[in-house]
Amino acid sequence: xxxxxxxxxxxxxxxxxxxxxxxxxxxxxxxxxxxxxxxxxxxxxxxxxxxxxxxxxxxxxxxxxxxxxxxxxxxxxxxxxxxxxxxxxxxxxxxxxxxxxxxxxxxxxxxxxxxxxxxxxxxxxxxxxxxxxxx
Amino acid sequence: xxxxxxxxxxxxxxxxxxxxxxxxxxxxxxxxxxxxxxxxxxxxxxxxxxxxxxxxxxxxxxxxxxxxxxxxxxxxxxxxxxxxxxxxxxxxxxxxxxxxxxxxxxxxxxxxxxxxxxxxxxxxxxxxxxxxxxxxxxxxxxxxxxxxxxxxxxxxxxxxxxxxxxxxxxxx
Numbered sequence: 001x002x003x004x005x006x007x008x009x010x011x012x013x014x015x016x017x018x019x020x021x022x023x024x025x026x027x028x029x030x031x032x033x034x035x036x037x038x039x040x041x042x043x044x045x046x047x048x049x050x051x052x053x054x055x056x057x058x059x060x061x062x063x064x065x066x067x068x069x070x071x072x073x074x075x076x077x078x079x080x081x082x083x084x085x086x087x088x089x090x091x092x093x094x095x096x097x098x099x100x101x102x103x104x105x106x107x108x109x110x111x112x113x114x115x116x117x118x119x120x121x122x123x124x125x126x127x128x129x130x131x132x133x134x135x
Numbered sequence: 136x137x138x139x140x141x142x143x144x145x146x147x148x149x150x151x152x153x154x155x156x157x158x159x160x161x162x163x164x165x166x167x168x169x170x171x172x173x174x175x176x177x178x179x180x181x182x183x184x185x186x187x188x189x190x191x192x193x194x195x196x197x198x199x200x201x202x203x204x205x206x207x208x209x210x211x212x213x214x215x216x217x218x219x220x221x222x223x224x225x226x227x228x229x230x231x232x233x234x235x236x237x238x239x240x241x242x243x244x245x246x247x248x249x250x251x252x253x254x255x256x257x258x259x260x261x262x263x264x265x266x267x268x269x270x271x272x273x274x275x276x277x278x279x280x281x282x283x284x285x286x287x288x289x290x291x292x293x294x295x296x297x298x299x300x301x302x303x304x305x306x307x
Contacts, residue, residue, distance in 0.1 A: 039151060040151065040152050041151045041152065041279070042152075042279070042283055044279070044282055044283065045287075047287060051307075056151065056275055056276060056279045058148060058151065058272075059144065059147070059268060059269075059271070059272040061268060079190065080186055080187050080190035080191075080271070081186050081190070081271065081272075081275040082275070083275070088307075089307070112307050113307050116306035116307040117306060119287075119288055119306050120288045120306055122282075122283060122287070123283050125152070
């Protein structure tokens with residue numbers, strides 16, 4: 001089974017988390033991402049959208065496939081730019097977004113603590129890949 | 136691919152992990168009282184708006200219900216707020232050619248000027264869309280690096296103190 005793999009190079013060591021890919025909800029977007037991985041960019045934190053990290057991506061040129069409100073762990077594409085958005089806590093959404101992957105609930109507590117660092121310490125290198133893992 | 140679109144896409148891809156030279160120059164541009172902070176804020180805002188504008192225009196030019204000449208003219212006028220077309224056709228600024236003079240983003244000004252001239256020469260919707268998407272991608276990467284220069288957390292804490300607001304919540 002293929003999963004999205006995020007590796008964040010924090011000062012005290014790499015943090016790796018995997019996310020389930022939603023082929024049923026965003027097949028074209030995932031296909032576009034598969035063509036550009038692996039890629040890296042400094043991770044940043046949103047300033048208005050509450051508990052959200054952001055990552056600029058290569059140009060993907062895809063249409064919206066779902067108009068969803070995010071839950072904690074969801075990862076989506078903001079098309080203008082574009083950039084990935086990752087929510088690590090429950091928020092009051094300010095709009096819909098194109099969700100294509102989700103971090104598993106059992107990984108959320110550590111994910112929340114790690115990604116929350118991006119607010120006070122932005123700029124850690126995040127590498128995005130799609131890899132084959134055991135189900 | 137149009138040569139300027141290719142150059143913009145390649146430069147944008149390189150800036151995914153490479154800090155643009157423009158950023159160091161922007162940090163040396165001082166404002167009214169010798170402060171750099173407002174230069175960063177204005178440059179960040181200008182590029183954020185331009186990313187959104189390029190995104191909307193590249194969507195518009197792909198649709199027949201938007202007039203081709205009007206979309207191109209609006210795109211060139213928008214870009215002139217950063218830099219004039221590199222064909223000498225616009226000596227007087229509509230709002231201001233801000234990229235180089237105001238923000239010292241000289242490479243961005245040069246690429247914008249050449250892209251703007253190429254947009255005026257383009258004859259098909261597909262060619263215009265490609266250039267607009269390349270600009271969107273390139274501006275997005277430069278904006279990211281301006282964002283990373285800005286001490287959001289520290290300033291948010293200080294701002295709350297100055298304004299008498301509650302202190303920002305700590306990270307989880």
